[in-house]
Amino acid sequence: MKSRNRKGGNAAFLAPLYLFTLVFLIGPFVYMIVLSFLTRAETWGVVNEFTLSNYAKILKPLYLSTFGRSLQLALIVTVLIALAGYPFGYFMAKLPPKRRARLLMLVMIPFYTSSLMRMYGWIIIFRANGLLDKLLLALHLIERPLKLLYTYPAVVIGMVYALLPFMMLSVYSSVEKMDWSLVEAARDMGASPAKAFLTVTLPLTMPGLMTGVILSFIPSMGLFFVADILGGNKIVLIGNVIQEQLMKVHDWPFAAALSVVLMLMMTVMIWLYRRITGSSEMEGMI
Amino acid sequence: MLELNQIRKSFDGVEVLSGIDLRVMPGEFITILSSSGGGKTTLLRIIAGLDSCDSGTILLDGKDVTDLPPEKRNVNMVFQNYALFPHMNVGENIGYSLKLKHVPRLEREKTVADALALVQLPGYESRKPTELSGGQRQRVAIARALVNKPKILLLDEPLGALDLQLRRQMQIELKRLQKQLGITFIYITHDQEEALNMSDRIAVMKNGIFQQIGSPSEIYDHPKNAYVAFFVGSANILSGTAFKEEGRCFLQYGGGRVEVDPAGRDLQTGDALTVAVRSEAMELLPAGEKGIPATVKEKSFSAGMLRIALQTESGDEMIASRHGIDYHVSPGDVLTLSFPKENAVIVEAEDEKP
Numbered sequence: 159m160k161s162r163n164r165k166g167g168n169a170a171f172l173a174p175l176y177l178f179t180l181v182f183l184i185g186p187f188v189y190m191i192v193l194s195f196l197t198r199a200e201t202w203g204v205v206n207e208f209t210l211s212n213y214a215k216i217l218k219p220l221y222l223s224t225f226g227r228s229l230q231l232a233l234i235v236t237v238l239i240a241l242a243g244y245p246f247g248y249f250m251a252k253l254p255p256k257r258r259a260r261l262l263m264l265v266m267i268p269f270y271t272s273s274l275m276r277m278y279g280w281i282i283i284f285r286a287n288g289l290l291d292k293l294l295l296a297l298h299l300i301e302r303p304l305k306l307l308y309t310y311p312a313v314v315i316g317m318v319y320a321l322l323p324f325m326m327l328s329v330y331s332s333v334e335k336m337d338w339s340l341v342e343a344a345r346d347m348g349a350s351p352a353k354a355f356l357t358v359t360l361p362l363t364m365p366g367l368m369t370g371v372i373l374s375f376i377p378s379m380g381l382f383f384v385a386d387i388l389g390g391n392k393i394v395l396i397g398n399v400i401q402e403q404l405m406k407v408h409d410w411p412f413a414a415a416l417s418v419v420l421m422l423m424m425t426v427m428i429w430l431y432r433r434i435t436g437s438s439e440m441e442g443m444i
Numbered sequence: 445m446l447e448l449n450q451i452r453k454s455f456d457g458v459e460v461l462s463g464i465d466l467r468v469m470p471g472e473f474i475t476i477l478s479s480s481g482g483g484k485t486t487l488l489r490i491i492a493g494l495d496s497c498d499s500g501t502i503l504l505d506g507k508d509v510t511d512l513p514p515e516k517r518n519v520n521m522v523f524q525n526y527a528l529f530p531h532m533n534v535g536e537n538i539g540y541s542l543k544l545k546h547v548p549r550l551e552r553e554k555t556v557a558d559a560l561a562l563v564q565l566p567g568y569e570s571r572k573p574t575e576l577s578g579g580q581r582q583r584v585a586i587a588r589a590l591v592n593k594p595k596i597l598l599l600d601e602p603l604g605a606l607d608l609q610l611r612r613q614m615q616i617e618l619k620r621l622q623k624q625l626g627i628t629f630i631y632i633t634h635d636q637e638e639a640l641n642m643s644d645r646i647a648v649m650k651n652g653i654f655q656q657i658g659s660p661s662e663i664y665d666h667p668k669n670a671y672v673a674f675f676v677g678s679a680n681i682l683s684g685t686a687f688k689e690e691g692r693c694f695l696q697y698g699g700g701r702v703e704v705d706p707a708g709r710d711l712q713t714g715d716a717l718t719v720a721v722r723s724e725a726m727e728l729l730p731a732g733e734k735g736i737p738a739t740v741k742e743k744s745f746s747a748g749m750l751r752i753a754l755q756t757e758s759g760d761e762m763i764a765s766r767h768g769i770d771y772h773v774s775p776g777d778v779l780t781l782s783f784p785k786e787n788a789v790i791v792e793a794e795d796e797k798p
Contacts, residue, residue, distance in 0.1 A: 337527070339523055339527040340529055340530075342523070342527070346492055346493075346515075346519075347515075348592065349515055350513075
């Protein structure tokens with residue numbers, strides 16, 4: 159965000175923005191941090207008693223391995239999204255304006271439906287003898303139904319599907335700003351098309367790719383409902399643990415501690431992003 | 445060494461190059477001069493391989509390179525906006541092509557340092573392009589294009605973004621570089637002064653075709669048609685009819701007549717005749733003398749020259765220029781225009797002015 163200080167005077171207009179941020183962002187955040195150091199009450203709620211035990215509990219192998227599994231899944235999902243999303247965003251940016259606008263529209267349309275609903279849609283496709291199995295059987299590509307539902311690949315596909323548009327759009331906005339005479343200059347200097355892409359286009363669109371990575375990696379750690387709906391009870395991610403501790407076990411302080419650790423991990427990632435790209439602004443986050 | 449044969453190119457049904465023929469000699473500085481949007485950049489891009497031509501062939505050292513991609517042609521280009529890679533420093537920019545060729549690091553660094561010395565920016569390796577001034581970026585772009593030792597260097601209006609003083613200085617420097625390195629330069633501009641100052645030969649282009657190719661003095665002193673005469677050195681164009689008397693030939697124009705040299709042409713009285721006369725060759729005589737009557741419209745002074753605009757009886761505007769500011773005519777004066785016959789060049793009639 160660029161600051162626009164037009165000789166003060168704008169404070170009155172900005173006040174609602176600050177108030178909103180305070181009430182809905184900073185307030186809950188501080189509450190969460192405070193909560194993570196409190197003790198759980200016997201039955202319901204919390205006791206105002208300082209403790210570090212919530213954090214100590216995270217170090218148990220059960221939870222550490224959940225963090226590990228979540229990181230692994232997020233990594234796989236992010237790599238797949240980058241591989242699929244970069245080319246898409248790239249070619250979309252190179253299309254003539256009219257066709258580009260049409261394609262952008264197609265990317266946006268699914269957002270008009272709740273992502274939860276769309277995940278249920280995948281159940282119909284993935285379940286044993288569902289659409290996917292029937293199609294592949296009919297094409298004689300497989301001999302037995304895959305029964306993808308409630309498996310690891312199903313969760314990966316669901317996450318990739320849910321988060322791919324963010325990568326596409328951030329890559330798109332970055333490629334769209336490319337000065338193509340630089341690529342021509344590279345070709346003129348003796349670079350093959352592939353070499354020119356690797357040495358000029360890719361480094362110059364890296365901010366868009368990195369924004370896409372952040373926008374895929376961070377949510378894929380926390381999209382508990384995808385693992386819930388497409389993974390059954392078999393795939394437990396950190397998001398599922400938080401949700402479970404909060405909604406079922408009612409251990410709010412522990413859920414808060416898990417969330418704080420998750421947020422710290424994300425902060426480190428964003429810090430790394432800034433170090434790599436040297437920018438404080440994210441590409442395509444309009 | 446470079447041979448263009450009947451190059452044609454259309455964009456969306458509009459022909460921008462309609463049959464370009466050009467032979468470029470080794471070590472030559474040739475300028476393609478045309479007004480903005482005259483298709484000259486397209487021609488340069490076709491030579492570089494960045495655009496393809498619809499028909500025609502390009503021979504480089506006798507080898508057909510028409511279908512070769514840009515990286516396979518030993519031709520480098522200095523882009524109009526310099527096209528320096530923003531994510532690399534000056535040294536990396538210049539060393540880019542060397543790195544592609546896997547030149548060892550030490551040798552690469554030495555070549556880059558030499559190239560920077562050549563464009564008078566020694567020690568600038570670690571600067572970022574954004575930290576440089578326009579003139580410095582220009583020099584880096586030239587160094588980057590030269591480091592590859594191209595057979596031909598293509599320059600696309602490289603001085604267009606610089607201010608006048610810097611432009612003059614760069615003109616001299618470009619010429620020096622070209623002489624020193626002996627590389628063929630194909631230079632594109634819409635600025636006739638640049639063309640006249642630097643080139644060994646100038647090709648004047650209009651509507652996708654060369655109007656005239658020749659040395660600066662040929663182009664300036666013997667323009668082939670009215671377009672060339674007007675575009676290079678902004679000559680006055682007088683279109684009238686021929687008038688023969690006692691073996692002498694006159695131009696009948698705007699209520700007067702002035703003798704011209706038919707230069708071997710067989711002109712008859714009544715033939716259409718167009719001549720081009722440089723503004724500095726225009727003579728201003730008192731009213732009533734033999735010549736073309738005209739009224740002074742305005743006087744202006746710039747770059748050491750007094751520019752006098754006159755209107756003939758036929759309504760055309762003529763320009764006469766004089767050195768120094770003291771010339772005693774004022775708007776409204778009625779004078780007679782004339783010119784020595786050796787300063788009038790008969791050109792092919794051309795209605796359009798650039």
